[in-house]
Amino acid sequence: MSEMNAESRTRLNRMPEWTALAKHREQLGQTHLRELFAADSGRGAGYTVKVGDLYLDYSKHLVTDETLGLLRDLARGAGVAELRDAMFRGEKINTTEDRAVLHTALRAPRDAVIEVDGENVVPAVHAVLDKMAGFADRIRSGEWTGHTGKRIKNVVNIGIGGSDLGPAMAYEALRSFTDRDLTVRFVSNVDGADLHEAVRDLDPAETLFVIASKTFTTIETITNATSARDWLLTNLRADSGAVAKHFVALSTNAEKVADFGIDTANMFEFWDWVGGRYSYDSAIGLSLMIAIGPGRFREMLDGFHLVDEHFRTAPAEENAPLLLGLLGVWYGEFFDAQAHAVLPYSHYLSKFTAYLQQLDMESNGKSVDREGNPVDWQTGPVVWGTPGTNGQHAYYQLLHQGTKMIPADFIGFARPVADLMPGLEAQHDLLMANFFAQTQALAFGRTPEEVRAEGVAEELVPHKTFRGNHPTTTILADELTPSVLGQLIALYEHKVFVQGAIWNIDSFDQWGVELGKVLAKKIEPVLTEGTGGEQLDSSTATLAAEYRTLRGR
Numbered sequence: 001m002s003e004m005n006a007e008s009r010t011r012l013n014r015m016p017e018w019t020a021l022a023k024h025r026e027q028l029g030q031t032h033l034r035e036l037f038a039a040d041s042g043r044g045a046g047y048t049v050k051v052g053d054l055y056l057d058y059s060k061h062l063v064t065d066e067t068l069g070l071l072r073d074l075a076r077g078a079g080v081a082e083l084r085d086a087m088f089r090g091e092k093i094n095t096t097e098d099r100a101v102l103h104t105a106l107r108a109p110r111d112a113v114i115e116v117d118g119e120n121v122v123p124a125v126h127a128v129l130d131k132m133a134g135f136a137d138r139i140r141s142g143e144w145t146g147h148t149g150k151r152i153k154n155v156v157n158i159g160i161g162g163s164d165l166g167p168a169m170a171y172e173a174l175r176s177f178t179d180r181d182l183t184v185r186f187v188s189n190v191d192g193a194d195l196h197e198a199v200r201d202l203d204p205a206e207t208l209f210v211i212a213s214k215t216f217t218t219i220e221t222i223t224n225a226t227s228a229r230d231w232l233l234t235n236l237r238a239d240s241g242a243v244a245k246h247f248v249a250l251s252t253n254a255e256k257v258a259d260f261g262i263d264t265a266n267m268f269e270f271w272d273w274v275g276g277r278y279s280y281d282s283a284i285g286l287s288l289m290i291a292i293g294p295g296r297f298r299e300m301l302d303g304f305h306l307v308d309e310h311f312r313t314a315p316a317e318e319n320a321p322l323l324l325g326l327l328g329v330w331y332g333e334f335f336d337a338q339a340h341a342v343l344p345y346s347h348y349l350s351k352f353t354a355y356l357q358q359l360d361m362e363s364n365g366k367s368v369d370r371e372g373n374p375v376d377w378q379t380g381p382v383v384w385g386t387p388g389t390n391g392q393h394a395y396y397q398l399l400h401q402g403t404k405m406i407p408a409d410f411i412g413f414a415r416p417v418a419d420l421m422p423g424l425e426a427q428h429d430l431l432m433a434n435f436f437a438q439t440q441a442l443a444f445g446r447t448p449e450e451v452r453a454e455g456v457a458e459e460l461v462p463h464k465t466f467r468g469n470h471p472t473t474t475i476l477a478d479e480l481t482p483s484v485l486g487q488l489i490a491l492y493e494h495k496v497f498v499q500g501a502i503w504n505i506d507s508f509d510q511w512g513v514e515l516g517k518v519l520a521k522k523i524e525p526v527l528t529e530g531t532g533g534e535q536l537d538s539s540t541a542t543l544a545a546e547y548r549t550l551r552g553r
């Protein structure tokens with residue numbers, strides 16, 4: 001890490017590699033993807049990379065061989081590989097929290113050795129995975145019963161942010177691999193409606209609550225968990241002894257778990273070197289493991305590991321996370337792209353982009369560098385998107401003909417999931433025809449001449465013209481399996497890492513979420529008791545007063 005220290009690091013936008021890119025951008029000017037494809041008939045096959053089961057096509061990007069070379073030079077100059085190796089070694093690269101960043105250890109094989117503060121963490125990782133597997137099997141087999149002796153049929157995960165989005169997303173993604181006899185729900189919002197809708201039709205005697213919180217202090221989660229405990233005990237007409245059969249905890253904080261009343265024997269541990277948004281392959285994945293079974297969970301971890309190894313060892317030219325990260329840096333700074341769309345053509349990936357929003361935006365939504373200086377360059381984009389083809393009938397208009405440049409990732413699968421009802425499989429080709437058509441339309445558009453040639457009235461020509469030149473990555477895999485999901489998530493995790501490394505920001509802290517929490521604590525008594533309003537600004541004080549009036553207080 002010596003070459004990474006503050007004294008020797010040149011500010012990103014003063015690096016010669018950065019200046020070279022700026023110059024190259026000028027030379028590229030308005031070059032159109034149509035020209036790039038016309039100049040090289042092998043572009044579609046050549047600008048691709050394969051990682052495990054993922055086939056990535058980056059030919060529809062505004063890059064040439066020269067661009068890619070300059071971007072790789074930037075990565076080299078910024079020390080991406082050194083920081084990557086430091087992360088994999090367990091060094092404390094999350095400097096503002098003085099923590100190692102070792103989500104990669106969560107999917108390391110049993111015989112790996114990864115040390116934090118001189119201690120190999122891999123045996124503890126596997127001990128927890130084994131404990132999770134034993135528990136998941138007992139729930140799935142019916143061996144674990146509730147307080148009244150009934151079999152557990154419902155699992156309600158209570159958590160928020162990284163303790164919700166990952167398992168909730170993966171549960172949806174892997175629905176076809178889940179035990180369909182189990183009802184699995186995810187509660188995150190402190191809005192009581194979330195818990196209400198999750199439990200209103202459940203039998204408490206058959207319900208297990210999985211309380212997922214790294215810190216076990218998050219107000220939303222503890223509030224919901226307390227309400228869930230009240231609901232359970234009231235409806236079971238039981239005393240707190242029943243909690244042991246219906247509540248388990250996923251946390252790093254045994255003390256707080258015990259304070260809540262959950263037996264720490266029913267706690268599944270993880271560690272401060274696992275960031276919340278990087279945690280769903282830790283104990284935080286317990287609800288998912290119950291749903292899909294330990295074997296499928298392991299397949300998912302192996303998928304993650306495959307991409308970890310690729311990221312760690314593949315040469316820069318073939319390194320997929322490096323490439324995706326660099327493309328994002330290219331558009332953010334040199335094309336002023338403010339947003340990035342992730343558009344999965346799979347109904348099962350309906351929560352994928354919401355998950356990526358936390359992964360990307362909580363990691364790279366920063367505006368000071370590692371040394372605390374304001375950055376003079378763009379950092380993380382606004383990440384958004386929903387599954388295709390729905391978006392095509394909603395916001396794709398802006399992608400095609402709006403004034404903004406929004407690079408997009410299209411994710412699709414050659415095969416539908418295995419257990420679709422007979423007849424539905426045929427719809428898959430239509431879905432995928434749309435998938436391919438959209439990236440084609442975005443890249444190449446339709447020229448005024450092409451529109452005219454179709455006999456369109458002259459006054460409508462501008463309206464029917466598509467300028468194209470919108471960059472996209474296509475990620476294609478055979479099928480959405482647990483392993484493929486792990487591969488996809490690791491791909492994005494490392495992409496985010498690459499960008500943070502280049503922008504020289506700490507991608508692993510999240511101080512920006514704290515202020516709102518502090519202020520909410522101050523505002524709550526204003527709403528409930530009407531005290532302290534005078535300390536608020538005039539807008540918030542007036543709004544709080546209006547709220548109290550509406551509540552009849």
Ligand code: F6P
Binds near residue numbers: 160213277362513
């Ligand atoms: O407030 C943000 C955050 O800290 C996220 O980073 C985290 O994933 C989430 O809250 C939940 O935290 P916890 O798992 O400690 O309840």
